Amino acid sequence: MSKETTTAQMVELLDKMTPLEGYNLTPLADVRFLRSNRPLLSTPVLYEPGIVIVVQGRKRGYLGQDVYLYDAQHYLMVAVPVPFTMETDASAEEPMLAIYLRLDFSVAAELMLHLDALERPVTTPPRSMVSSLMDSAMRGSVLRFLQLMRSPLEAEILGPAMVRELYYRVLTGAQGATLRSALTLQGQFGKVARALRKIHAEYAMHLDVSALAQEAGMSQATFHSHFKTVTDTSPMQYLKSTRLHQARLLMLRNDLTASAASAQVGYESVSQFSREFKRLFGQTPVNEVVRMRQNFSLPAPATPSDFISSH
8 A cells, every 4th residue: 555545534534523623532541533624833743652643634843953853754752841832734625633642751761671681782872852764664554553443442452562563663763762762761861861751740739859859869060950851841840831731721721710720830939820821821721711612612611631732
């Protein structure tokens, strides 16, 4: 089957399984189907670890000086939560259609142990995010995955095995060694990852560079330098971004006011929260929640369980 035929079939399948703009739930808890009927420009996002496979349309992620393309020819893999800026090319005539798989570390770890036992591991510097070419093997796996996802029964019973196959394709693909290094949390990358886990578990608590550096087992100066290498931002800017994204999620999902959301994510001053929220998202908290609901046809309050970013 030609690449064009495979791609056309994937588009047809995913188009039918994404009746709503935004996230569409599936029988698998860690899998979402995404549809966007309009372009998005310079949108701040905070991706959870996972895989984004675009079958139609185009996305670009900007992290520092790096540009990550993910479209019908490339997929994106995120190893640690990274705040960056994203753009989407889409239209009503040719919507952006994508699969999002939230990373299950237990599945990835089991596969990596098996791979390491069968072949000599390749030592490659880890990276927090990579964009990889969609080769014929990956394309075939994605098509089979979408075909079985049409049936709730097949999705429930056979879906987990197909997700494992997709993980295998990613971990053995062109950037597989880089991702395996990141997911095994090697060296300084692993120490920074411990601090990232602390931020995401305790973002509403009082955290400072000293506490995060201690969690990473580094001096403050060394920690600051390595943290910026992994995330392209400072520890305190990352913490602020995490709090603001979580606050947006709370307002969207639970219909909270800006005051209530800011308190829940650790802000003591509502005015400071509002200023920093507008600086990041370009709109007031109220206007941003209205925009999100309009763009993604969400009710009030919203229901997606993992709307941490507007993918």
